Amino acid sequence: MERRAGLRWLRAAGSHRELGRALGQASYRAVHETLLPSELWRGITHPRHDAAVSRMLAQCQASLPWVVEELEGLAEGLELPFRQVFAWNSRGDLLAHCPDGCTTVVLPGQEPCIAHNEDGLPGFDGDVFLAQLSPDGQPGFLACCYPGSLPGHTFALTESGIVQAVNNLRFNGVVPEIPRMVLGRTMLAQPSIGAIVEMLERAPASGGFHFTLAQQGDTRLYSVEIGNGQVSVEMIEGPFVHANHALHHAGAREGQTITRSSRDRQQRGDELVTARDCDPLRLLRDTGGSGLPIYRRAPDDPDHENTLATGVFRLLNDGLEWEVYAPGHSEPCHGTRRTLFD
Numbered sequence: 001m002e003r004r005a006g007l008r009w010l011r012a013a014g015s016h017r018e019l020g021r022a023l024g025q026a027s028y029r030a031v032h033e034t035l036l037p038s039e040l041w042r043g044i045t046h047p048r049h050d051a052a053v054s055r056m057l058a059q060c061q062a063s064l065p066w067v068v069e070e071l072e073g074l075a076e077g078l079e080l081p082f083r084q085v086f087a088w089n090s091r092g093d094l095l096a097h098c099p100d101g102c103t104t105v106v107l108p109g110q111e112p113c114i115a116h117n118e119d120g121l122p123g124f125d126g127d128v129f130l131a132q133l134s135p136d137g138q139p140g141f142l143a144c145c146y147p148g149s150l151p152g153h154t155f156a157l158t159e160s161g162i163v164q165a166v167n168n169l170r171f172n173g174v175v176p177e178i179p180r181m182v183l184g185r186t187m188l189a190q191p192s193i194g195a196i197v198e199m200l201e202r203a204p205a206s207g208g209f210h211f212t213l214a215q216q217g218d219t220r221l222y223s224v225e226i227g228n229g230q231v232s233v234e235m236i237e238g239p240f241v242h243a244n245h246a247l248h249h250a251g252a253r254e255g256q257t258i259t260r261s262s263r264d265r266q267q268r269g270d271e272l273v274t275a276r277d278c279d280p281l282r283l284l285r286d287t288g289g290s291g292l293p294i295y296r297r298a299p300d301d302p303d304h305e306n307t308l309a310t311g312v313f314r315l316l317n318d319g320l321e322w323e324v325y326a327p328g329h330s331e332p333c334h335g336t337r338r339t340l341f342d
Helices: 016-035 039-044 047-063 065-078 082-088 180-187 193-202 260-273 280-284
Strands: 002-004 007-014 103-107 113-120 129-135 141-145 155-158 162-169 208-215 218-227 230-235 240-242 306-316 319-325
Touching (some): 016 129, 039 082, 047 082, 065 180, 162 180, 260 280
Parallel strands (some): 007 129
Antiparallel strands (some): 002 007, 113 306, 162 208
16 A cells, blocks of 8 residues: 555455455545444444345345455455445445435547546545556456445446446436446456446346446447446447436436536536537536536535545557546646556
């Protein structure tokens, strides 16, 4: 573990249990000091969710035992009961209004760019971290991680050249069969976007997520919205912003919650992204407009979320450039690279 320009960096390799244990150990202080005393933790781990947790756990054990193994290692590293850790990693499936935010900016072209603000619990400010993990028998990846959570639900890039940025969707009336965060983690093991879409189309019902996806060597950009057992895929053809509500999924018509922040960020982002000289990093740091800001640092944010990290990924003809920034830092927490891992 090391710290660079405001963000910690974890490097680990080995079995899924070993990687989970490393993630748990890196998360231990923040989870025990910030998360366990919170009302959100008590609500997520309440016995009223036992039936849903058991149902999702049985599905994961049957279809994705390696993710369960990673979660078991995470619980061991955190020194917490496994079912509580599993429930926490199912929070967006158990609660439609879970406080997970985020804004994604996409600029298509011959060398596309995907940029993303990771917005989450203000109490985790300074505690989110980067994890560079190399699982046995699967592609390695770099991901932004929350304390106590699996990788794959924030932003990430993999040795397969896939860039993934994730936004929370708040669908109503979901009866979950598998955690959406488990699906996000499984996506990091796939060799191609085609394989990701096939996996999501076969998956049981989960809570809602929006995935922005791209793969180095391919200029196509994908907007993928999932939730309640349905998948909607659209190609991104022009400058694009996504906040925290579905834009093309059937759930957008059937019932979703759009918070004031999500609506305001979408509207402001749509205004800014069409500018001729649009700079994705400047857009993601924007605090202007008449509504709630894109860059979220207010202690009284109505969704109880703050911007905790920002990732910028450029898919070049000869490689991939990436930068990750901590709030308040003008310099990225690493050097730009042309390869994913060196």
